[in-house]
Amino acid sequence: MQRTKFGEMACSIARTLDVIGGPWSPLILRDVWVGFTRFEQIQADLGISRKVLTERLGHLVECGVIERRPYDRRPRYEYVLTEKGMELVDLLMVMAGWADRWLAGEAGPPVLYRHHACGEISRVDLRCAHCGGPMHAGDVDLLPGPGAAV
Known part of the structure; x- marks a missing residue:
């Protein structure tokens, strides 16, 4: 196959x-x-x-x-x-955040993330690279890009 x-x-x-x-x-x-x-x-x-x-x-x-x-x-x-791999780990952190919210159960997340810059425990948060505002699935429109299939 x-x-x-x-x-x-x-x-x-x-x-x-x-x-x-x-x-x-x-x-x-x-x-x-x-x-x-x-x-x-x-x-x-x-x-x-x-x-x-x-x-x-x-x-x-x-x-x-x-x-x-x-x-x-x-x-x-x-x-x-x-x-390239480090940027891909960013994606894995987003996946882990979703699992922590929806699948961790009463035990809670298995791993916490301490941010180096401020020392605080935090979570990954998607933000717009232009304005810094939240950027989630309901906050965007999909438009054809230069590599779109014709």
């Missing part, structure tokens, strides 16, 4: 899913972000098979969101987020 090529669609969401679609890639990115940078650490944390982890890490490296860096002469590698 041939895999759908989401990256070729004229849709930003589909293109993003081409990079992080499926359950393992976002969790791998999360692990690398929080400091699990070695293959064995990620595998132990997620309980993922070596084969699947190898494939997913290769895909994320190919997409430019993580890079492999040697840390041993054998060779052994660790994985670090690129600038």
Whole structure:
């Protein structure tokens, strides 16, 4: 069966899913972000098979969101987020905020976010890059962009 090529669609969401679609890639990115940078650490944390982890890490490296860096002469590698990967983690923080609101239950969120600039515990908040006002689904109109499908 041939895999759908989401990256070729004229849709930003589909293109993003081409990079992080499926359950393992976002969790791998999360692990690398929080400091699990070695293959064995990620595998132990997620309980993922070596084969699947190898494939997913290769895909994320190919997409430019993580890079492999040697840390041993054998060779052994660790994985670090690129600038592109750090911006993708911002998306994961928004997803976590949604889950904290709608799925955390009485126990509450499993992770809190302390903002470096002010030291306060906060949540991710979408804002307009132009005016700084809230920017949520009901606050915008969708208009065709320069890359829209004709």
